[in-house]
Amino acid sequence: MQYPLISEYLAAIRDAHDNLEELSHLVPVLDNYGEPYRSSGAFAVVFKMKDEQTGKCYALKCFTEEQEGRAEAYRQIAEELEFVDSTYITYVKYLEKELFVDSNCEDEEFPVLLMDWIEGETMETYIADHYMDNHAMSMLCYRFCKMAAWLRSQPFAHGDIKPDNIMVRSDGTLTLVDYDGMFVPAMKGQKSPTIGTKDFSHPLRTINDFDETIDDFALASIALSLKAISLNPSLLNEYGASDRLLFSAADYLDLSKSKTMTALQDLLADEGTRTLLSMFLLASAKKNLSMCSFRLFSVEKPKEEEVWSTEVTEEDLKNAVEDEFGVKYSRDWKRLLRAPYRLRGEYSIREGVKVIGDSAFQACNSLASINIPNSVTTIG
Template identity: 30%
Template sequence: MATKPMQQQPVPTAPRAFPNGSQYSAALQNTALCFRHPDLKGAAPTLDRIGLPRPISGNFASVFSVTSTSGRRYAVKCFTRQVKDQETRYHEISKHLSTMPVASLSQPWKMGFDYLPEGILVEGQWYPLLKMEWVEGISLSRWLEANHRSRGTVAGLADHFAALTVDLHRAGMAHGDLQHGNLLVAPDSTLRLVDYDGLYVPSLAGLPGTEMGHRNYQSPMRGADDFGPAMDRFSSWVIYLSLVALAADPGLWAQLHEPDSEYLILAEDDFKDPAGSSRFPALLRHTDPSVRNLADLVRTLAAQPLHVLPDLDTLLARTSSAQQPTTAHTGTRPGTSSAPSARPRWMDGHLPAESTTSTAQEAFAGDGYRCRRSADVLLAMLMPLGLLLPWILAAVGLLGLGPEIDLLAGTAGLAAAGAVTGRRTRRESRALRNEQRSLNQLLALAENPAASYARLDHERTRHEQAENTRLQRLTDQQRELTHQLNTSHARIESDKNAAVAKLDRELAGLALQRQQAIERALVPLQLSYIEQQLRRCAISSAQLPGIGPKTIRDLATRGIRTAADFTGIRIVSSNAFANSSNALLLTANGSALKITGVGPQKASTLDGWRRHCEASAKASCRIVLPFDQQNRINGDFAFKEQVLKSRRQVLEAEAQKKRQGEAERVASDRTRLADESQQALGAARAQQLEFDRRVAEIRSAAADLGLLTAARDTLRLRGKALSSGRYLRFLYLGR
């Protein structure tokens, strides 16, 4: 049982809390409790691999398959959201469908259903459901995947679909969501129409629609107000075009349909932008005029409001009427006379054409030979010589004549040979031989039609196998091109993403680099400030423990008066054996001073004091970078950022160019394959026509076997009338 795909576009309605598919699935584990209807109570649901009732989820419903205790199978549709006037809609739809007996329909496409307001109990609350007949069939797209190579079968399905639209149109109905998922193909290749949620019937006029239909089958012009008898017009043409095109050229399935896609051979982007479509060109330049004309029509209809579009059945009826012959059938072929012929019409082209001139009629009228020639008169004179030759030779031999005998013998031989040749060269004899040859060929064909059919069937089977192999090869080639395109696009995208990620890392690092540049630019200013603060820190004013006036004088003597005069200390060993050490004060110029009376302890006191002064100076530093200098740094990094962003745009443009190049290459290969396929298709059609002609010829010959037999007997009688004896009589008597 098919439900509508998730991609549909419902018209928004007021939300209401309804169970979801999982909650319904849990409730269906106990059908004796959750159902009231006697057909459903205690029914066995179809389970998934983990043993739970398996839902088929749609836009606003979940469908479950259940088998009643009596063994009958139903589809139970449980709603996951409230639809305004739902019960009223289903009541009107059911009432309208009940007025359409199955016998009045082109095929049993309509499905019976019951709307149950309190159909299922979920978590202590009753919710409505739809109990429907279970449909044995597969979706249109799955059916085409398996059967698109069978032209006749697809053409038959196109007729079934057209007939279904006629049924809907005559009943003043519209489905609202004609698409591959809602058209199921039964085992007998007739259609079943399912999912009546958005169905329009005349009694619902004035109400708003509940959905917008599948996006790959709807006109870009369809709006929320298009709820009426015209809302199926565009989708009908889309589906009919798809079926007619595939019946004409099965290779279009591999060329235009992506595996597992939610469309047949045209999709939403083709309708929104026909000029930029990648699929329309293959249809618009197809060798089959019906495909070209339908594709051009659908392209035109995509830009028109639904209410002005023609109904499928109306336009097809008009086209069919236009194709009827303008003259009445007379029972004779064009260009032939209705007068009775001496032989059946099927012999035309096999036996010599009947003459239309009075001379030919006189020459071939009746049986036997007519109109003696000069050669015939000469032969008549020479023939007696041939008969008397033995006697003449005997008499001449007695006279002893030699050359004369040879001359007489030669003349007699020529007379005998001329008699035979003259008879064979007569037009009557030639015509008889030609007709006998053609008749023998036709008799061989007619007398053994079974063998002829067997040979023809063998040739047809080999042709169909070769055609199926070609179509499968075309499918494989088209899908290989799709795989190549996807692979190349993925590689291009991966390379681009790697390069972009590197640029993004560089862009992200610019902020840190900018901060570091500002900090580096601040260092000289900060050091100058700190140095000024350290010069204000005099050792003489510090009152350091152990640092008396004498030490202060010794330090001053060596130039160490403030915290800025030295940068640190170094403790060095003076005597390894005595385990003693000295302290050195380090200056900014890199020298190390040994101050008298300043040992490691006093040096450490001085270094700790200097560090304290430095820390205080740093803490009090509020210096900022001058505006011009900061602006220069910001400008430098803004330029670097712009360069990286430009490189990013270049990468995007290069990737797009590569993708476009790959797409054009694949499109070119697709076009080449399509052209080759159409050439092969034309040859296949010609071969099929030849098969049909031969079948008709065998049937006609077999059916007219009696006429052939009569013609053979007639030719035998004519052969007797043209025998050697009749020829001799004709030579001497002229008749």
């Protein structure tokens, strides 16, 4: 089946009342240029629509490419999700021959997918804006892990877990979007319509992998990356990219040669990091996490942001960890406690540090300069 161009869909949505069948009560929400508000991806364009009687907004997804079995798949997905009461999942309804489009295609009426409109931003955008904020990233990691634990306890799977398919609402809650690759129990024995996005999928995943475990590897990879970034934001600058987090498809092929894996060794004093790293390695070896409990995603909830003390106690120094220059930090790498007197030349404090303790650089007479990251909020 041939599908219209985005420009042809746009013309049809301008006159939605005349061109929609069952959904003729919806009107397009306009952008700053007076055009229907929309966003487009590789295989579809999504319009923001509004029911003027109730004021509720919806996302109307119009397809630009054929996907075999789409109608039956979405019928099964809608049946599975109908009674799922969770903010992690949104309402979906597939309507065949719903939208009339004047186009060069042989057909005149085309299917649409109706979903609740999620106010917020993608997790990809949220991370780009907040990755230097340790508390914000710790909360994001905590909320993602709660969602991961919930999803692993369900009989269905999303199929393409990645930051661009997760919405972050204004209150911080997360919602999964884009269900084109979803697995539900009624599909058991079928082939997967996707193998996910390469920088978040197991390197050996094929279309034959299609069950409730297909999200496990992506969940483990993203959770570990979020945890690491919350502890050391500079990792995203050094190992990340605009369309992925810390790991790339090349890393997955041989973790023993991954520079990201090497960098994570510095964070293993953190218990949550150790747990998530263990799950990631298990998912890498087995392609899924069926051998472990979903409760392992239950990382500790971050404490509210606190006023950081600059006092350095003997107990602090006793439990400290050191960097390669012998500078002592708290075990969470948030407080710089003490630098050795032999430190000389130029020294750069680790990204993510919040506090420089009292007398931290006392007697460092050969130290010429100190580079202080933006994360530092308090200096003793």
